[in-house]
Amino acid sequence: MAAPISIRSLGKSFHGRGQSIEALRGIDLEIADNEFITFVGASGCGKSTLLRIIAGLESHSSGQLQLDGQPIEGPGRERAMVFQHYSLYPWLTVMQNIKFSRRLKVVADTVRHDGDIETADGRACALLALMGLEPFADAYPSQLSGGMQQRVAIARALMGKPDILLMDEPFGALDAQTREVMHDLIRHVHRLEKSTIVFVTHDVEEAIYLGTRVVLMAPRPGRIDSQYPVPLPAERHQDMKLSPEFLALKRDILARIRETSGMRSELEMLEKLSAGMRE
């Protein structure tokens, strides 16, 4: 069972070179079991920082952060992270990459029976099949396309049966068609594994199509600006991206991102400048 995440008045500041950056301020958020929550927002609004704090890869400066009622104090095997860059080991094959994970070391420490190792082998094969990678088990990452490499990275993250999958722009480097395939794949994984997915993206369409809730963050300081429940059924298909409710939500979110990032005022400024040049 996936564990709920509770975040209260969370703040994060980075200090260095005589400067202090308030990356996050006053973050209040509850993420439920099995939720698929997506984060969007202008560059620099603290999306990655928040994800890294939930992963336990970064400390927070103030507030509280709990996982299933316990404070998060570092990485744990119930959480796995997938990054934009696939970060596979180039000298290992697809199968070896899937089986090789830091969490597996933790698993290995707790292995008591040969059966546990067989179960791990069985899971690696099942994940290989789920990701459609069976023919490539012995291939090396350099022989794979970007989409295939990212599927290996997802399989590797799933290997330790994480309750929570944290994904930071995982499809950002893929072409549009491959992204669509990955969207349906990751929703399938979500249904099958019953994990909680926390997903950061720059792509509003991706955030709506994947999520049950979209959280919009704003910069300077990084904060939650607004949240949008996604009015789509659990079962999704690509045509829904053209439905009126999908397009209306996309328009609202895009407009709000422009407002919170100051883009609207920059546009106004450009207009004023060009008007001044015409005079």
Ligand SMILES: Nc1ncnc2c1ncn2[C@@H]1O[C@H](COP(=O)(O)OP(=O)(O)OP(=O)(O)O)[C@@H](O)[C@H]1O
């Ligand atoms: N290790 C760090 N040291 C100092 N400042 C940092 C560090 N990591 C992030 N920041 C700053 O914190 C703020 C939030 O950064 P973060 O990477 O979380 O934003 P983001 O929303 O993920 O942006 P993007 O959409 O560009 O990935 C930025 O101002 C960034 O410069």
Ligand SMILES: [Mg+2]
């Ligand atoms: Mg980021």
